[in-house]
Amino acid sequence: MSDKHKSLTRVDGKVALVTGAAKGLGEAIAQVLHAHGAKLLLTDVDTAGGEAVAARINADGGQALFLRHDVTAEEQWIAAVARAHAHFGGLHILVNNAGLGKAASAEDETLEQWRLVMSVNLDGVFLGTKHGIRGMKQSGGSIVNISSIEGIIAEPSLAAYNASKAGVRNLTKSAALHCARSRYGIRVNSVHPGYIWTPMVENHLRIVGDVAAGRREIDKLHPIGHMGEPIDVAYGVLYLASEASKFVTGAELVIDGGYTAQ
Ligand SMILES: NC(=O)c1ccc[n+]([C@@H]2O[C@H](COP(=O)([O-])OP(=O)(O)OC[C@H]3O[C@@H](n4cnc5c(N)ncnc54)[C@H](O)[C@@H]3O)[C@@H](O)[C@H]2O)c1
Numbered sequence: 001m002s003d004k005h006k007s008l009t010r011v012d013g014k015v016a017l018v019t020g021a022a023k024g025l026g027e028a029i030a031q032v033l034h035a036h037g038a039k040l041l042l043t044d045v046d047t048a049g050g051e052a053v054a055a056r057i058n059a060d061g062g063q064a065l066f067l068r069h070d071v072t073a074e075e076q077w078i079a080a081v082a083r084a085h086a087h088f089g090g091l092h093i094l095v096n097n098a099g100l101g102k103a104a105s106a107e108d109e110t111l112e113q114w115r116l117v118m119s120v121n122l123d124g125v126f127l128g129t130k131h132g133i134r135g136m137k138q139s140g141g142s143i144v145n146i147s148s149i150e151g152i153i154a155e156p157s158l159a160a161y162n163a164s165k166a167g168v169r170n171l172t173k174s175a176a177l178h179c180a181r182s183r184y185g186i187r188v189n190s191v192h193p194g195y196i197w198t199p200m201v202e203n204h205l206r207i208v209g210d211v212a213a214g215r216r217e218i219d220k221l222h223p224i225g226h227m228g229e230p231i232d233v234a235y236g237v238l239y240l241a242s243e244a245s246k247f248v249t250g251a252e253l254v255i256d257g258g259y260t261a262q
């Protein structure tokens with residue numbers, strides 16, 4: 001195999017902004033992008049967790065900077081993109097990962113909780129996509145929006161989450177078409193994980209009952225026999241972030257152990 005083929009998933013010298021990077025999928029995505037050569041602006045509202053992730057990457061010889069950043073605030077997006085340019089000299093990869101899950105049916109959901117879920121999961125991805133495009137249209141780049149299988153299928157108790165993640169799926173396609181038509185050299189894709197063992201899932205199981213029993217039930221939902229690990233999603237993100245996927249835009253990458261194939 002030629003060196004060119006060996007290096008297609010490297011992201012050496014690229015600057016990546018990862019939201020929700022303090023834990024869970026965001027932390028794994030940051031670690032995998034670092035391992036493949038990226039410089040990282042890590043953001044989250046969890047300052048202690050985010051700074052700890054950045055410190056671990058820097059201790060491993062990487063270049064990571066943490067910035068407290070609430071994805072629902074447009075002025076903080078403008079500041080985050082400006083920081084990537086000022087500190088690292090550009091922006092090439094944006095992973096809109098920050099999100100939260102709240103369970104309620106369409107009948108029982110409160111408008112307040114609906115708006116909270118929408119503001120983080122959908123407004124946050126919209127603002128990131130908007131300012132990410134503006135911040136990378138000179139250089140080109142890749143925007144990866146973390147949706148969910150819950151943006152493709154639905155559950156009776158996830159009305160707002162389902163709606164927000166479905167919104168991310170089609171926002172992604174619209175932005176991909178805009179960037180393609182504008183010849184910006186920016187690709188925009190969505191990722192749709194099945195259940196992945198992260199603090200989000202663990203906390204949810206703790207609220208509804210027994211964590212170990214809940215984990216076994218969730219494992220059974222996946223034809224492959226178990227839920228996923230954060231690194232399973234992180235490698236999908238690396239593919240979409242790198243030149244290995246240079247002909248892929250407006251696509252939805254499902255990483256779900258067969259969940260939605262049933
Ligand atoms: N874990 C799963 O099973 C699963 C499956 C499909 C999709 N997802 C999606 O993957 C993404 C990451 O999920 P996770 O499981 O790692 O969750 P997590 O709760 O473990 O981590 C999410 C991170 O986002 C941060 N965050 C929350 N609100 C924020 C805001 N307003 N601004 C900035 N940061 C904010 C949190 O502080 C946290 O560090 C989410 O978008 C989630 O919906 C997760």
